[in-house]
Amino acid sequence: MADDNPEINLSEAGGSHNEARRTFLKQSSLLTAMTFAPGPIVQAAAAQFDEKVAAAFEKVPLKLEVNGVKHKLSVEPRTTLLDLLREQLHLTGTKKGCDYGQCGACTVHVDGNRINSCLTLAVMQEGRKITTIEGLANGDNLHPMQEAFLKHDGFQCGYCTPGQIMSAVACIREGHANSEGEIREFMSGNICRCGAYSNIVAAIQEVKNGGQKV
Amino acid sequence: MNQFQYVRPTKQKAAIDALAKDANAQFIAGGTNLLDLMKRGVIASQKLIDINRLPLTKIESQNGSLRIGALALNGPVAEDRLVLERQPLLAQALSAGASAQLRNMATVGGNMLQRTRCPYFYDTAMPCNKREPGTGCGALEGINRMHAIFGFSDKCIAVHPSDMSVALVALDATVLVSGPKGDRRIPFNDFHRLPGDTPQKDTNLEQGELITAVEIPDAPFTKHVSYYKVRERASYAFALVSAAAALELDGTTIKSARLAMGGVAHKPWRLTAAEQVLVGKPATEETFRQAAEVAMQGAKAFKHNAYKLKLGPNTIIQALKTAAAA
Numbered sequence: 070m071a072d073d074n075p076e077i078n079l080s081e082a083g084g085s086h087n088e089a090r091r092t093f094l095k096q097s098s099l100l101t102a103m104t105f106a107p108g109p110i111v112q113a114a115a116a117q118f119d120e121k122v123a124a125a126f127e128k129v130p131l132k133l134e135v136n137g138v139k140h141k142l143s144v145e146p147r148t149t150l151l152d153l154l155r156e157q158l159h160l161t162g163t164k165k166g167c168d169y170g171q172c173g174a175c176t177v178h179v180d181g182n183r184i185n186s187c188l189t190l191a192v193m194q195e196g197r198k199i200t201t202i203e204g205l206a207n208g209d210n211l212h213p214m215q216e217a218f219l220k221h222d223g224f225q226c227g228y229c230t231p232g233q234i235m236s237a238v239a240c241i242r243e244g245h246a247n248s249e250g251e252i253r254e255f256m257s258g259n260i261c262r263c264g265a266y267s268n269i270v271a272a273i274q275e276v277k278n279g280g281q282k283v
Numbered sequence: 284m285n286q287f288q289y290v291r292p293t294k295q296k297a298a299i300d301a302l303a304k305d306a307n308a309q310f311i312a313g314g315t316n317l318l319d320l321m322k323r324g325v326i327a328s329q330k331l332i333d334i335n336r337l338p339l340t341k342i343e344s345q346n347g348s349l350r351i352g353a354l355a356l357n358g359p360v361a362e363d364r365l366v367l368e369r370q371p372l373l374a375q376a377l378s379a380g381a382s383a384q385l386r387n388m389a390t391v392g393g394n395m396l397q398r399t400r401c402p403y404f405y406d407t408a409m410p411c412n413k414r415e416p417g418t419g420c421g422a423l424e425g426i427n428r429m430h431a432i433f434g435f436s437d438k439c440i441a442v443h444p445s446d447m448s449v450a451l452v453a454l455d456a457t458v459l460v461s462g463p464k465g466d467r468r469i470p471f472n473d474f475h476r477l478p479g480d481t482p483q484k485d486t487n488l489e490q491g492e493l494i495t496a497v498e499i500p501d502a503p504f505t506k507h508v509s510y511y512k513v514r515e516r517a518s519y520a521f522a523l524v525s526a527a528a529a530l531e532l533d534g535t536t537i538k539s540a541r542l543a544m545g546g547v548a549h550k551p552w553r554l555t556a557a558e559q560v561l562v563g564k565p566a567t568e569e570t571f572r573q574a575a576e577v578a579m580q581g582a583k584a585f586k587h588n589a590y591k592l593k594l595g596p597n598t599i600i601q602a603l604k605t606a607a608a609a
Contacts, residue, residue: 129289145286146286146287146288146289146331147284147285147286147287149318168322169319169322169323170315170319170384170385173382173384176384182358182387183383183384183387184384184387184388185315185384185385185388188313188314188315188318188319188385188388189313189314189318189388190289190311190314190318190331190333192289192291192333193311193314193333193335195291236383236384239383240383243383245383253517253518254517254518255383256383257382257383257517257518257519258381258382258383258384258385258519259382
């Protein structure tokens with residue numbers, strides 16, 4: 070079960086020549102950066118030093134599953150799950166709205182629970198199962214929530230829609246769609262600037278009351 | 284976001300050691316506030332120690348208390364059977380915070396370590412003694428409608444944003460921490476600090492210390508409780524003012540009471556003097572008004588937050604009325 074609970078400790082690499090060389094590079098480029106930018110805040114160094122600092126913060130191996138597909142990746146620690154999905158896996162259905170956890174456009178499911186993918190690091194999701202909007206439909210058959218959003222005009226511009234739909238599916242699965250008030254409360258993390266809220270609520274109520282499996 | 288090293292220990296001791304030996308390292312749990320701050324350049328950790336694989340998620344009943352692991356998530360805690368049964372005030376406060384998505388990420392330990400949402404703290408172009416000691420407080424003479432009315436200093440008038448912490452301070456919780464020097468227990472009211480001359484320090488945690496759990500002593504506050512939160516929209520906003528009220532009633536007489544406020548100070552604001560006013564009195568609006576009056580003694584407003592001098596007592600009265608009627 071080692072894979073379920075992997076321990077990463079890059080700072081204490083040792084052993085092979087490669088690792089020793091990497092450790093040396095890390096230290097020497099950090100020292101270079103720190104010479105020009107003394108004090109604790111190395112990251113404030115001017116852009117010209119970024120490449121040198123970058124060598125010290127190498128990529129981390131990452132295994133995770135997205136929409137049923139297993140991926141073996143290599144990512145920079147600062148890559149958010151959102152950026153990994155969009156930039157590296159080219160799953161652009163998940164949207165970047167505010168990038169600060171305020172709008173909900175980036176909502177995905179991790180091991181079945183909805184989260185804001187912009188506020189978690191991809192490396193923190195090692196071994197997890199991610200579902201994005203692309204993973205909701207069954208081939209050409211739309212998910213009942215997608216059908217309901219179409220039927221009720223649950224969107225105008227559509228930018229927040231993938232996040233709204235991921236949240237709406239979770240809202241029903243969690244058992245938080247028992248009344249209009251409860252739906253509004255538990256959908257409050259998804260902002261829609263077009264103001265399609267009443268139609269979104271109608272779509273969720275239809276799916277909930279239809280009793281279909283979501 | 285700046286670049287950083289990333290480690291993911293699976294043992295508590297390894298996590299504590301990693302932090303203790305590196306002053307520029309930080310723990311990351313849910314990440315909902317830390318990554319937000321790192322993206323904005325407010326915080327620039329050199330190393331993140333991911334503690335999410337530590338076994339600290341359990342919620343368990345102990346002899347005389349409920350123990351909640353520091354890595355238990357806010358959403359699941361708010362709906363946990365034990366928490367709902369024994370500490371419904373905590374469940375209400377947690378449910379009032381953030382959004383469903385964020386509650387699925389944020390941990391109990393991380394919630395109490397949230398930084399202020401003062402806009403001057405968040406804006407790196409502005410002076411802020413909390414972010415950069417010695418640069419001054421932008422809010423003091425600036426836009427201060429969200430700011431403190433109690434316990435502030437001329438160095439910082441920010442408020443603590445956590446809802447959960449308001450309930451925990453009212454419930455006499457204890458924070459369990461583990462560090463290089465061993466384990467210790469911090470009463471919740473001593474966990475957060477007032478700004479004084481060192482607003483950069485939000486809490487009394489020491490370098491290398493890890494929050495492992497929070498313990499809430501059993502108390503007769505299982506029915507008449509209310510976390511009443513006033514905000515600028517119906518959901519998913521920080522409190523302008525909030526109040527946590529818990530009453531033990533004997534008929535209509537108040538046997539014991541707990542009261543705390545949020546959105547008014549640099550720490551969750553326990554109101555022990557107002558609690559004393561309530562004890563032995565009938566649970567009526569008149570009693571609640573007297574308690575609210577005592578609670579507000581010493582409050583002082585700035586240019587834009589005088590509304591809190593009225594909203595404060597009204598919120599307390601409303602919380603007490605709701606608790607009594609529950």
